[in-house]
Amino acid sequence: MAQITDEPVADEENDALELGRFLPYRLSVVSNLVSKAFARRYEAAFGLSIPEWRVMAVLGRYAPASSADICARTAMDKAKVSRAVARLVAGGLVSRKDNPLDQRQNVLALSRKGRGVYQQIVPLARAMEREVLETLSADEVRQLDTLLTKLHARAEAMAPGGGEGVD
Template sequence: MTINNTDDRNDEPSELELSRFLPYRLSVVSNLVSRAFARRYETAFGLSIPEWRVMAVLGRYAPASSADICQRTAMDKAKVSRAVTRLVAAGYVTRKDNPIDQRQNVLGLTRDGRRIYRQIVPLAFATEREVLEGLNAEEVAQLDQLLTKLHARAATLAPGEGGDAPD
């Protein structure tokens, strides 16, 4: 499904109208929603988007390795590493050697990290509700189905790039 102008000689677009290009639109919406949510927890807790994403994964899946976090968030290793380093320094994340594989660390939330996680989760759900406010229940269900299908298809086009399917 191409929403851009097409060339009559073939069904390929002759020009790219960025504002109608699916990857661009998904990215813009994702960034806007992430920034709206980030303003809430950044102001209250001083966390960046990558730091919150690390905490969100650990809040749900700890213990986890940095590789697990990369896989679940589709963030690159360097971004995850910087976020983990800052969170360890802030006292929100623990980092221990993996007894099975010395090349990896096992990460978890500290008591303070769990406290902050529990405070941010309601903000996450409130932001989600606000974003979905303009949709009825049927549209929300349809959006969920469509995003699940798009995720599965994108995963076949970029295997191993991370970003687990939603729970």
């Protein structure tokens, strides 16, 4: 065994793992903390869950879109999208009709009321993003962007199917 090489002794002494220094764990904690903060405010401001908010965000930018389009743009599976859309339709924020060219597909768009909400959603989202990033320098924000891009590619290679999320 024990080769005479410069085995880097990866983290610290070794053999015991300090969760607080384990980057995947820390990434998860930070992400969930941010998501929770965002979720609380979306709920308070608009009564929207994060899946619902994501659907609104995509439709505000890309309507009309099908459920599959939403899946692709939100990293949510189709069951989750279906449920979120159902609630938004029930709440009158989103219109849903069949695509006459392919009756399997939905054609989703914001209703008048939905557009009104969307116009409030965007500034709130931007403000919250700013609030989070305030703690970073402009350079660090750029670093974060780069890191997320790289980690995203790497994580997608490691994970099998799609990338679910909570915001």
